Amino acid sequence: MEESERTALLALALNLVIFSLKYLAASVSGSIALKAEAFHTFADLVSSLTVIIGLKIAKRKTKSFPYGLYKIENLTSVIISLVILYSGYQIVLEVINSNPNELRNSGVAILSLLFSVIITFWFSWYEKKIGQKINSPILLADAAHIRTDVLSNTVVLSAVLSNLIGYQLDKIAALIIVGFIAKTGLQILKDGARVLLDASLDYETLNKVKKIILDTSQVSELIMLTGRNSGRFKFIEASIVLKTDDFSKAHFIVDKIENHIKHEIKHIDQVLIHYEPLKKDKIIYAFPLADDQSTISTHFGEVSFFMLVIFQSTDKVASKVEILSNPFSKVEKRKGILAAEFLIKNEVDIVIVKNDFESKGPLYVFANANTEVKLTQEETPQKALEELGLILFPSLDIQKCKVRKEDCT
Known part of the structure; x- marks a missing residue:
């Protein structure tokens, strides 16, 4: 049992115990207010029974309800809210307007x-502690x-005590309560009602999911x-563009994103990610350059410049050339990985x-982003x-970049 x-x-x-105790005490004392409170507790008894039914039914999934009946919990919450409001109305009628006996x-x-006060x-x-722990709205x-x-x-x-000392203070307290x-x-x-009407998840949760998706290097765009929410569970759906047209690799990437989301965010029932390959109208080649900005360097992470040569996807003649300064050439550690992420x-x-990567870091970064070496x-x-x-x-004019901190073209 959960x-x-x-x-x-x-x-x-x-x-059940409190209802029996109150009803017995009301019969012995003759208190109308206590008798009304006993029936108020009986309403709680009905609510508790509704809670059990909601929890039992909510987790079921059928052909007609493939996403489960989680919203039974929210529907039951709405019913309980109406019982609460009715309880207030009941208190007004049966306590404030009752004549002292x-x-x-x-x-x-x-x-x-x-x-009853101590136990309740x-x-x-x-x-409340258990509800917050398992995120159960019911x-x-x-x-x-x-x-x-x-x-x-x-x-x-208060009504009973004030009756003993000759004061009626319960009316003011009841109105406040x-x-x-x-x-x-x-x-x-x-x-x-928000959940029953399929209102959006809170901004904080959606923003966290967005960050997880966009921090994945293989994702080009979040469409x-x-x-x-449905009961205590969350359902998330996204559409993304991936930097690959390989089906098996795309499936692996999507599975990794979904598992990351489920690990970082509690009570996720389902994450559904639609993906499509990136349709590029251009192809960009990169070269690590020596200090003369004309020849290919034998190094990678420590080079001062990278040349980017841009081709339109249908052309074999370069349409544009850029020479960028490497912002990580002087860092002490991980310069190869940082340079790879920069590209x-x-x-x-x-x-x-010109040479194989001595460390696997840059190669892993490129492979993870579907960038060919x-x-x-x-x-x-x-x-x-x-x-x-x-x-x-x-004849293409390649303007050489003067050595400075910022990028140049």
């Missing part, structure tokens, strides 16, 4: 109410409802992101180098491109 179900059964048993055995009434206060705290709603019982018990207790009851009920009603941010598709024995970018059947116009 923790939520055990808590709901405990609530049912406690309400001569009580018999008032000690029995006081003891039963004190017992403890159980309200306990149920337990949180019931805990809030039970907190109103603490208040209503206190109102009735009814205001709190109404506020609690309306808040639960609002939260439950759409939506999310909704990926500049949307490089193919990196042409090619080896060449040629001395210049022009010759290396000609080796691939591509043309870099000799």
Whole structure:
């Protein structure tokens, strides 16, 4: 049996005991207010039974309801909110407007109410703690409802005590308490209705999901992101563009993103990510350059410059050349990895180098971003491109970059 179900059964048993105790005390003392409070507890008994039914049904999945019946919890929360509001109305009618009666055995009434206040206060705290732990709206709603019982018990207790000393202070207290009851009920009603109407997930959760997706190097674009609650669970749907047209690799990337989201965010039932390959209208080649900005360097992370040569996807003649300064050439550690990430941010598709990478870091970064690495024995970018059947116009004006901190073109 799940923790939520055990808590709901405990609530049912406690309400049954408290109802019996209050009704017995009301019969012995003759208190109309205590009798009304007993029937108020009977309403709690019905609510607790509704909670158990909701928890039992909510987790089921059928052909007609493939996403589960999680919203039963939210529907039950709405019902409980209406019970809370009705309880406030009940208190107004049966406590504030009741005429004081001569009580018999008032000690029995006081003891039963004190017992009810202590038990309901403890159980309200306990149920709220469990509800927050498992993110169950139905337990949180019931805990809030039970907190109103603490208040209503206190109102009735005040009525009994004030009757003994000749003062009627319960009316003022009851009006204040009814205001709190109404506020609690309306808040639960609002939260439950939002989920039933498929309102969006909160901004903080969606923003966290967005960051996880965009921090994945293979993702080129986030097209759409939506999310909704259903009971205690969250459903997330996204549409992304990946830097690969390989189906098996795309499937692996999407699985990795989905697992990352489920690991970082609690109570995720389903993450559905639609993906499509990146349709590029240009292909960008990158070369690590020596200090003369004309020849290909034998180094990578420590070079001062990178040349980017841009081809339109249907052309074999370069349309643009950029020479960028390497912002990580002087760092002490991880310069190769940082340089690789720098080229990926500049949307490089193919990196042409003279030597294999001595460390696996840059190679892993490129492979993870679906960026191809090619080896060449040629001395210049022009010759290396000609080796691939591509043309870099000799007349193309390549403005050499003066050594400075910022990038230049």
